[in-house]
Amino acid sequence: MKKPLSSIAHTRSGDKGDSSNIGVIAFRADDYPVLLREMTPERVKAFFGELVKGEVERFELPNLGAINLLMHGALGGGGTVSLRVDAQGKTYGAALLRMEIELD
């Protein structure tokens, strides 16, 4: 059954230079394995398309039922250099909520 990420998780995003990170937190601990299975770095990079030029790294925080997605080359140069309105990736976490994932 396909559902958007927003049905099982909330997010917060921000910047680290020209990289943006998105913390993805499962509402229920039971859904953490679903995050691991569905939210692969390759799929996240494909989802953002031209917005993310570099690689996506994924880190696991099982203690928080969360993953951290670090997306390189995601902010058009970052900070003061970028011409984007969201030069700090503040809204990328919200964008990711629309990603379709397969639920059990």
Next chain:
Amino acid sequence: MIRIANGQGFWGDWLEAPVRLVEQGPIDYLVLDYLAEVTMSILQKQKQEDPNLGYARDFPPLIGRLSKQLKERGIKVIANAGGVNPVACARAVIKAAPGLKVAVVHGDDVFDRLDDFLAKGYEMRDMDTGEVLSSIRSRILSANAYIGAFPLAEALATGADVVIAGRSTDTALTLAAMVHEFGWKADDWDKLAAGTIAGHIIECGAQCTGGNCQLDWENIPDMADIGYPIIEAEPDGSFTVTKHSGSGGRVNTDTVKEQLLYELGDPRHYITPDCVADFTSIQLSDSGPDRVHVSGIRGGPRPPTLKLSISFTGGWKAIGTLVYSWPQALPKAKAADRIVRQRLQKLGLQFEEIYTEFFGVNACHGPVAPPVTDPPEVQLRIGVRGHDRKAVDRFTRELIPLVLNGPPGATAFGEGRPPVREIVAYWSALLPREEITTSVEVIS
């Protein structure tokens, strides 16, 4: 147990927050984080124009406003408000609050030592690009080493009421209070990691108490009177995140988790000058209304290097906007974008980048934005950047003429030509920590 409150997540945060933290309940320490990466370069420019400036100017009047209560209740203030001129900041504080003892921490500012470092063979390569610092040497505006908690704790040990630092880490402000109160040692890695993570949770102010919280945001109580965060710290490194009772906002494991993940890289290796904290060891539990207990935190040895925060000029940029109304607002805005680009090309102007966004359509989320059909209005936003200031300046003349000589229905040009801004770019590098020596000075 000691209570450490954060009343400022960045320079420009809510002016009332620190006042409410002092007035609405018990706290022992008030920490205030004023410095973002680009703030140092702005302050450096201000100091070049006036040797008495170069610090966060909101800070002295705030301490003046709070001085009576700080003194009567023994509340200590720790702030990185000093920017590139902590002594001038301290003098302004003493002027605004004559009864308080003020100490400053020196040693973070390495602007005058860069050539010495280069001569010693330190390449100070950018941590993102790998380029050597000598490639931008002539364009550097400021250079500071991130200072940890121990120099700040040393300043507290002088009995100061107010401790002013320059470029300390955000987390060190909170950790310093614990190191000072609990006598933690430089190799108490687990405790230092716990204090660092406490600092990370509160360093962005209300972002852990219901601000910018995605989950259930509509129902977060009384956001107009949102409470800023308080850490109730124990000597063993465990702590509780809370806020004053009666204030607005929300503290639970969800709001704290969102902030724990904010601006995070590798969670097992959160590197600071004091330790390397492991975010995968954090145990959270809801321990009462608006209370989250945090325990189990582990850490590892501090790194042999300190991080440098260097700002440098990176060319010029300008961003202009026009609004197109229904009908066909988006096709009109897209046509205007094409026309501007054609005109810039015919003028032979060179830019490193031209970037276009359509507000109301795709500005925030680009190709990921949900589709819209025939919106009532669209704002065209075109930005350019490059090293040729004249070209960027010429661009700013190309938008407003479209109101008369482009697609119909353009408005919102009343602000006139957009300003040309100098880009201050950011460079981070590592330096052996023995090159940095800190000292504490009590200012009278």
